[in-house]
Amino acid sequence: MIHAPRRVYGHFGEWMQGCLMPDGEVALITLPCRALWVQIETDGTANADSAMFPPDQLARFRHALRLGAAPWPRLSSNIPPGCGAGASSATLTALAYGAGFSGPPMDLAQACLDIEGATDPLMWPAPDAMIWASRSGRIVDTVPPPPPCVIVGGYWGAPERTDALDTEFPDISDLLTPWCAAARSGDLSSLGRLASISASRCTALRGPRDPMAELAEDLGALGVVRAHTGSARGLIFRPGSVPASSTAALEKAGLNGVFQFATGLA
Incomplete structure (x- = not known):
């Protein structure tokens, strides 16, 4: 219960x-x-x-x-x-x-x-x-949860409802062992890199193209996250390191509903 x-x-x-x-x-x-x-x-x-x-x-x-x-x-x-x-x-x-x-x-x-x-x-x-x-x-x-971090994100393009019969996704088998190791050690930089790889593989296979990799580089983010079905897109930052210009930068790039939130192991 x-x-x-x-x-x-x-x-x-x-x-x-x-x-x-x-x-x-x-x-x-x-x-x-x-x-x-x-x-x-x-x-x-x-x-x-x-x-x-x-x-x-x-x-x-x-x-x-x-x-x-x-x-x-x-x-x-x-x-x-x-x-x-x-x-x-x-x-x-x-x-x-x-x-x-x-x-x-x-x-x-x-x-x-x-x-x-x-x-x-x-x-x-x-x-x-x-x-x-x-x-x-x-x-x-089971996997260790990620350490504390901040996501700055919004919505890119039109909504996309999940099709339960859709299984056209890239292979991520090679990412899981390093993910567990990085999460266990609290290595947010490595987790950001692995999340970015998953996002980029999905974008390459399924689209649509988005400006997130460029925004991550410009704003010094640790990586990119996305909805692998859906329009959510975000950047990963350490707590206390989000640039003041980040919301405006995402909005200027074309994302809607930009906001930030904390996630990871409390």
Whole structure:
């Protein structure tokens, strides 16, 4: 049993995402973002955002989690859909908690997966401490979470919703062992380099081209992160080292909704 939160946090793309060889399973290390959230409101009930999830899906979700006749909660959210920030996963997770779910995170993940086809591990307290297979809903392995850092990011181009049948991602098998070693030693510079490699491989294979590598060089960032499906793009900085000009630079380059947030091991 778990204590259900009143707010479910989203993510801002991924530290890395791609295929794991030899079987080609799509896996990721998510990038948690506490600046993006879905909140369970206490003043009234609603029909659970029927625009995002039709009634038949919600009925299936309710049955899978054995929620009985508990009403769906009213939600508020600041997560933009289609930006690679976990809007659908966070919404389903918040709906479940608001309707009384208090079971294991894996049960909730499997119920979300049944509705979404690909889900984010936002129901865990440390979603960046695992390699997550988003299309099969399993923990491939545990990893050390990254050390504290700051992301300055925004949204590049049009929203792009995740297609659960899309498995055209680059191989990242070679990045996981060095990622674990760098995270274990708190080597943020190496983590930034590895995240940049994952982002650049994704951009080369899937597009669209963006100005993030140039911005990272100009602003002295440690690396680049992106939503591997979605429009979120960001730069990685050490705490206290974000240039005052960074927001203006990203906006001038064409990113929308620029903001910054802290992430990593507290």
